[in-house]
Amino acid sequence: MRWAILAATIATFGYAGATSDAFAQSKAPESAAAADPASAIEQGVAPNDLLRMTSPPNAAPDRTYETPEAALQQADIDYLVREGRRQLAEGSTDAVWIVAVFADDIASGRYDDARAVLGRAPGGLNSGVSDMLEPFLFAAEGRVDRGAERVDAAADNLPAPLPEVARALVFESAGRLQEAAAVYALMVERLDTTPPGDAEPQNTEEFERALNAPRVTHAVYRAALVSHRLGRREEARRYYDIVAGFAPRSADVQANIARLNAGQEPFEAALTPVSATGRWLIFLSEYLTQAEMLTQMLSQQAPEPGFASENGTALLQLGVLLAGDANDWRLYAAQQALGAQGVDGAQRIIDQLPATSVFAPDAEIVRASIQLERNNDDAAIAAAERALGLAGDRWSVIASVGDIYRRAGHADRAIPAFNRALEMATTPKDRADVLGWRAYAHRFAGNLSAASADARAAYEIDPSVDTRLLYVSILMDDPNGWNEGIAMARALFAEQPDSVLRLNALGYALIQRPEGLEEGYRLLWRGFNYGQTDYAVIDSLGWAYYLYGHFEQARALIERANDLSVNDPNAEVLDHLGDIYWRLNRRDDARRVWRQALDARPDAIRRRDLEQKVQRGLTTPAPRRRELPQVNLPDAPSQREDL
The missing domain is CATH 1.25.40.10 (Tetratricopeptide repeat domain)
Known part of the structure; x- marks a missing residue:
């Protein structure tokens, strides 16, 4: 059921991965609202000042981008609105243009035009896009009860708690806080407010809990603000405490609890119809981004360069401009x-x-x-x-x-x-986190013994999964700590043997030493079978092939890992790839990727090695080609395209 809802929403907004050339292909629907484009889609209308705030300075009005994603990389919402008007005038019905122009019209008080724009969606004012946006248009027009009814009429199109959030935001936008509080109270009563654990989900309930955590946190925080504004101190405190359970270091929660204790209002401004629309777009953004990422994950699609979701990004950037005080989301x-x-x-x-x-x-x-x-x-x-x-x-x-x-x-x-920071942190979890950061800093600077000491200290006070994974990653490189790291990695793996993360942690730690190579190779093949779009496990398996002297197979895998890490070039992957090119007698390619690895800010030990390689090439003997261990999995890829 939930997956069907996700898929339906993606279909409603679906244009992810399309270029701007695809946006003008749809024929405009035959509806009265769309019949007169002159009123709803005025060419040359400058977007509302709110939507121009992040535009590039001195940008030409006729500027163009190859794709909407390129405009979003520049945070150029002014362009998105202008291009939206042009696209709609030419007959496009893509949701991203409709939402951008709708946001501009509602921010500018052009309510008739905003409704006409909604009418251009496939299905007109009965479409999924209209279901999600028209309630806020009714609120802006002063027809708040009609807006709440409109939410109720479309409540089945979105999962909980989004219908309740929309209804409450409509009431909030009109200052009807008592009604908003009643909606939020019912919403919280129905929610699972248990924070997700720190380990990977092992069943459907844990997966849903992790999936819903951002939405629950955001929704309950809105409930806390309304109760706070109404002077319901205990209720507000309870809601803030729920949020703190999910996000214990939230500056906004801490600030508002202090204000609550002092009898002061929340620091955020009360909602208006425009800022409520912005907040709603932010809620939709989070949901849509998550839905599209799930689609990619379940279909085993390789991550694309750029944004995880162009649709979600567009809604987020629109939302933070309309809701000017949404500064936590502005950071994001x-x-x-x-x-x-x-x-x-x-x-x-x-x-x-x-x-x-x-x-x-x-x-x-x-x-x-x-x-x-x-x-x-x-x-x-x-x-x-x-x-x-x-x-x-x-x-x-x-x-x-x-x-x-x-x-x-x-x-x-x-x-x-x-x-x-360590002197200021008080809880075991917080102190372990600081020790972990410090361990990584020591490791980055090349001080392996100090890094291992911090990793051990962190584990002693907080044996959580995150701390133990850090312990493995630090100690696997320490000549005096490898055996300890392997023991910890084995314990993690035993707890959850189908986890790609844990398979990779143990497998990669094992292949650091000759005595662990065969077992590590077998484990990494298992991890690859589970996670064929996880660049870390693909790189690890590729490096195991390299250590067995099978350089072509190693090349195919590590080129793939490098492609998958394109948004965040990884010095270790690039270093591995350079070594493989060198063994394949591709010396220029090897030096090119080693230089790229240096640009990716490697740790001190790797930096020294890379600098020497760029100058002298590889001076160590090549791994001897040996027969690969047999694994009960599909055959290893021999060419890059096989991946």
């Missing part, structure tokens, strides 16, 4: 753009976050990451210093500053920052 939108290689767009998104926000230090961390991506380490350090000055008692921000220092190659600054 900037990080999302940065991860899709939209560095300039990420900068413009994060620059909309005000300096007075509770998320101001987090914004500086994002700015630091942007500067690292631009290879401007001095600017990254400056942003990290600003975050440090704003951090107050937020140890997680201080630890994030330490990680910026690490990434910039300043272990001398990173370790003191982690030390400071």
